[in-house]
Each structure stands twice: as C-alpha cells, then as structure tokens.
Amino acid sequence: MQLLHTIEDVHKIIETQGSSPLLVTCNDFRDWVCKYDKFPAYLFNELIASEFAKLWKIKTPETCFIKVKSEHIPHDKYPRLQSDWFEKECFGSLYLEASKELDHTTLSMFQEKSFRDKIGDKTDFLKIALFDIWISNEDRNHNNFNLLLYASLNKMIFFYAIDHVNIFNSTFLDYGITQLTEDESIIKSDIAKILFGKDRKLTDIVNTLVEMLYLCSKACENKLDDILNLVPVSWHIDKNLIKKRITDNLFSDDWKKQCALNFRAFVQSFIIN
Structure with missing residues (x-):
C-alpha cells in the first residue's frame, strides 16, 4: 500500500x-x-x-x-x-467528491423507483450487512449507516462502506467476539425494507451471500499474513497476538455458522415479516 x-x-x-x-x-x-x-x-x-x-x-x-x-x-x-x-x-x-453520505434524509430518495433503478447493485447493501455481522462492526446501524452513495461516471449509484473503527465489538478482540444485536445492523432499517421487502429473489440472494461468507472468510484467512505485513512498525501492533485472536475468532467454523444464522434471522425479522 x-x-x-x-x-x-x-x-x-x-x-x-x-x-x-x-x-x-x-x-x-x-x-x-x-x-x-x-x-x-x-x-x-x-x-x-x-x-x-x-x-x-x-x-x-x-x-x-x-x-x-x-x-x-x-x-x-x-x-x-x-x-x-x-x-x-x-x-x-x-475523498470521493461525487458521493453523499447515507442518512435518514435520503430515505425519500429510496422511495422513488426512478432512484432505485439507478442503484448499480442493491445486493451490496446486504453483503455489507453480512460482512459487519462477521467482523462484529458495532458502528454501522440504522441510526449511523457509515455508507456513501457514490455516483459513477455513467450516473449509476453504488454503496461504499466507510469507517470501521468499531469492528471486533469495539475492542481489539481482548474478550473474544460476540454476535451483533438487531440494533447494530443496517438490516433493521427502512431502507433495507424498501430495497428488498418485495424482492421475490430475496431467498436466493440470502443463500448466495451465505455461501460467500464461507468463501470470502477463507480468502481473508489465506491473505491474513500479507495484510499483517502492511501494518506500519510505528503502530506498535503485536502481530502474532492479533493474528491468533483473528484466527481463533473470525475464522472458526462455529463463528461463521452463528453469523449465517444471525444474518438469516435479521432478514426474516426485518425484511420478510
């Protein structure tokens, strides 16, 4: 980098x-x-x-x-x-000048079909939600989206994820890792309901994303050493310690299974119901 x-x-x-x-x-x-x-x-x-x-x-x-x-x-x-x-x-x-931070003032935009038709890949919204569950990001939720709406050159709109200070349950995995609550997920939001509430392919979307959870987390595990090698010496991070903590928590089969179940439960509770 x-x-x-x-x-x-x-x-x-x-x-x-x-x-x-x-x-x-x-x-x-x-x-x-x-x-x-x-x-x-x-x-x-x-x-x-x-x-x-x-x-x-x-x-x-x-x-x-x-x-x-x-x-x-x-x-x-x-x-x-x-x-x-x-x-x-x-x-x-x-700094993405052609972007707007997603907040409650943008809700009316999503209610317009003409705007929704410009969204390049709405599935990214749920993918980011699942990523947050896996990495225990407590700071992206229905009151604080930490998402940018970025307008590309062809005027299509894409979701960009920003601000990840509070991953690992806002700790350094000092106490292990715990599942997000429903109030700590963007799935519990009016925007999620607008985007997916009437989508007949939602079940297929969810199943595909759960498959991605296992594939992408394995890719992260394979690249962990390379990523840790990017960490500047000046940050004084104990790389061996954090590698063990990440491996024991994020990459365990039990954790990934819990994440998949939690993701499905949130979708069922706040989008389907």
Whole structure:
C-alpha cells in the first residue's frame, strides 16, 4: 500500500460521531480523508477491515498510509490536534467528491423507483450487512449507516462502506467476539425494507451471500499474513497476538455458522415479516 505525504495545510476537520478525521491533500495531488487516532488499534481496525472488504468485493474508497507533516498542522486553528498523533503513519481513504453520505434524509430518495433503478447493485447493501455481522462492526446501524452513495461516471449509484473503527465489538478482540444485536445492523432499517421487502429473489440472494461468507472468510484467512505485513512498525501492533485472536475468532467454523444464522434471522425479522 502506498505511503503519501501532505503538501499543504490540513483543509478541515470532518466532524463525525467518532474519530473526526482530517481532509488533506497529498503529493499525488488528490484529497484524502485522514484518520489519525491516538490509539493505533483503531488505525489497525480501519486497515484490516478495508483489506478484508476488498476480498469480499465490497466497494470501499481507495486506501493508503499518510504522513502528515508537522508544518501542515495548523495548531492555532485546530488546537485539539496533538503533534504526537502524527509521528506515526496515518490511515487514508480517498475523498470521493461525487458521493453523499447515507442518512435518514435520503430515505425519500429510496422511495422513488426512478432512484432505485439507478442503484448499480442493491445486493451490496446486504453483503455489507453480512460482512459487519462477521467482523462484529458495532458502528454501522440504522441510526449511523457509515455508507456513501457514490455516483459513477455513467450516473449509476453504488454503496461504499466507510469507517470501521468499531469492528471486533469495539475492542481489539481482548474478550473474544460476540454476535451483533438487531440494533447494530443496517438490516433493521427502512431502507433495507424498501430495497428488498418485495424482492421475490430475496431467498436466493440470502443463500448466495451465505455461501460467500464461507468463501470470502477463507480468502481473508489465506491473505491474513500479507495484510499483517502492511501494518506500519510505528503502530506498535503485536502481530502474532492479533493474528491468533483473528484466527481463533473470525475464522472458526462455529463463528461463521452463528453469523449465517444471525444474518438469516435479521432478514426474516426485518425484511420478510
């Protein structure tokens, strides 16, 4: 994964419910959303989730590491930014200008058939929901979608998954892993009901996604060493420890079986019923 560096002052802090990332311009002359968390475990969560998502063929913004130069941190404008947070590599995701964050204000758009017809692959919505169940992402739910609606050049709309700080039940797998509750899933949302409530192929879609769970989690297991090799030394992550925790939890047959059952139960409760 490429390492970029900033070429001018931080443009702004993007106020969010979580880590409040920065908008920066790097030496590739593109704008990036820069996560700088003081806790390296959060940066690791962003990295591992984005790499796993790619193997699931879930759309996410392009990623990189970013070195924010000290002279580009305007402490007078943003006094809360501490210099030591930027002594290590930050995690960057490409700023997608032609996108809109999914929230409750967009519900009326989904109610219009003309808009729904522009969605490139609505199945991605359920795929992301299943991915979240598998990786125990507690922060993407019916009140906080953490999804972008991205308009491609041909005007088709696609779901892009963002913000994965709170995977592993918002821990570093210190206490194992537990299933998401219904309130921690985007399946419990009006948008899920609108997209799939009348879809006669929903059973086939669900069955295909459950098959993908087993195939994609195996692909992630096979690539785990390569992904861990991406982790910067400056993050001080115990790679052997986290590898064992991920292997014991995410890749166990019992966990995958639980995830499949939970996914089916959510679909039955909030879309079919």
